[in-house]
Amino acid sequence: MQKVPTVYDVAELAGVSIATVSRVLRKPHEVADATRDRVNAAVLDLGYVPSGSARSLAARRSGAIGLCLPDFDGIDEVSGLAPVEFSDGRVSTVLDLPEDVELGDHLYISEVMLGTEIEAWQHGMAVTIAVARGSRGSEIFDNLAGRVDGIVTLARTIPDKQLAHIARRVPVVVLAGPRSDDEYDHITTDNAEGMRVMTSHVLEEHGVTDLAFVGGPADSPDDDARFRGFCQALRAAGLPAPATPVARGDFTRAQGRSIGRRLLAEGRVPRALVCSNDQTALGVLDALTSAGRRVPEDVIVTGFDGIDASEVSRPRLTTVYQPMRDLGRAAVDTLLHRLRDSQIPPQTRTLPVKVLLRGSCGCLPPESV
Structure with missing residues (x-):
């Protein structure tokens, strides 16, 4: 297996220090043009990709937002798996969908997802999506909470007890539901x-x-x-x-x-x-x-x-x-405010309809x- 290039390899090839490589990758505008070009050329030549886990450890942030959604596509474990044979003889499995499943049905959720992704992208964040499907939904959400800086979820997607447990680890923003007896931020429409x-x-x-x-x-x-x-x-x-x-x-x-x-x-x-x-x-x-x-x-x-x-x-x-798209954007905006200041009171934002x-x-x- 080919050796995975490291930041040390980039520094050696470019003839600069590791700190300079880091500065080029994180704050390129602070580095002289000639040095920046040399480092970028070394990155391309070696095929180097910065380690997300290393950055997370240094910043104590993952740079990702979790988006938890209900089983919006009608697929669940009872659908089962059907075998499919490829031209090269390999046999794999695909979901065996019921006849009445229409994968484009929940366009509302698609728009919310798009708004979430747009706002996260504008702030240099990634979005990790988890779907509450089948018996492993709780396990998936717990794993997600350990990998992201905060979670956006539609109301009633995560059981109340589990949501309260997750909220002790990362901030939570709830979409499309009125505030109940909780301390989460809420985004809804009228x-x-x-x-x-x-x-x-x-x-x-x-x-x-x-x-x-x-x-x-x-x-x-x-x-x-x-x-x-x-x-x-x-x-x-x-x-x-x-x-x-x-x-x-x-x-x-x-x-x-x-x-x-x-x-x-x-x-x-x-x-x-x-x-x-x-x-x-x-x-x-x-x-x-x-x-x-x-x-x-x-x-x-x-x-x-x-x-x-x-x-x-x-x-x-x-x-x-x-x-719908603004719901997702407002959720990310609210979550980022919460990450910057965890002491502000819980927020409820109601977006107008027409x-x-x-x-x-x-x-x-x-x-x-």
């Missing part, structure tokens, strides 16, 4: 108000009183806040508020289709379906249009998130836009939809 405004629009501007809420997972803080906003709008209009959503899904388009088909089969489709997120709404829209129901003439459909797919559906989806009126509620003429 879910309840956004859904209240959306529901009030359907009630007041379209004169609809027969409407139902299609929810997400019962343990989702975002879904709970949105359902609360839905009920607030109903009560303000003098209408009774339901105790529970008409149906619950898992925030995926596939589940939205399933819910739409079930409501159609049971004859329980109201004049308006207010959905807890865009993917669910798009799935409901798929089911309705496949069954010959016109949107918005027969049924109004609304969503929440403002993902790109909501702009290209037919009709375009009326929705509540939340700044109602986007489009064709699925009837606010735009057909030619604009």
Whole structure:
């Protein structure tokens, strides 16, 4: 095996001290051009890569942020593994996905991830992602906490006891959930108000009183806040508020289709379906249009998130836009502040949302939809 080049090899080849090599790699603007060029040439010639672990020991920081996410792609251990044979005769395994798994379903999480990565990159940090999948989720999170400077996680992803344990080691920022009895920093959006405004629009501007809420997972803080906003709008209009959503899904388009088909089969489709997120709404829209129901003439459909797919559906989806990418950026920004000053009080930041009126509620003429 070829010998791995070290900083000593670079220094010897460039004819400089180890301290000079370190300065070129960490603060190149402080080194004369000729010296910097000589060191960089030696680095390229040898194929030298600085040791991240050595830097971490020196700085007592890893330079990485952990991002803990739920099992957003629908893959878990029960999916099993299927054998696959390559052209050279090797046999390996791949995940055997259920037929209804759609890997692009959770575009909300993709945007949060992108925002996290952008903000971390701007501060010279890396992002390490862990997913709560299967029985090894707790083990994975514990290992992650030992390798990063802080953790960003979506609410309810990590069990409360384990999160409290991790928070004793590294700072934690929780996304998409209200502050409970904890000492973590929280970043969220105004879910309840956004859904209240959306529901009030359907009630007041379209004169609809027969409407139902299609929810997400019962343990989702975002879904709970949105359902609360839905009920607030109903009560303000003098209408009774339901105790529970008409149906619950898992925030995926596939589940939205399933819910739409079930409501159609049971004859329980109201004049308006207010959905807890865009993917669910798009799935409901798929089911309705496949069954010959016109949107918005027969049924109004609304969503929440403002993902790109909501702009290209037919009709375009009326929705509540939340700044998903900004959630990730704000989480990293808050975490970096915490790393600089661990004594500041726990922070809660609520980002604003915006109602986007489009064709699925009837606010735009057909030619604009």
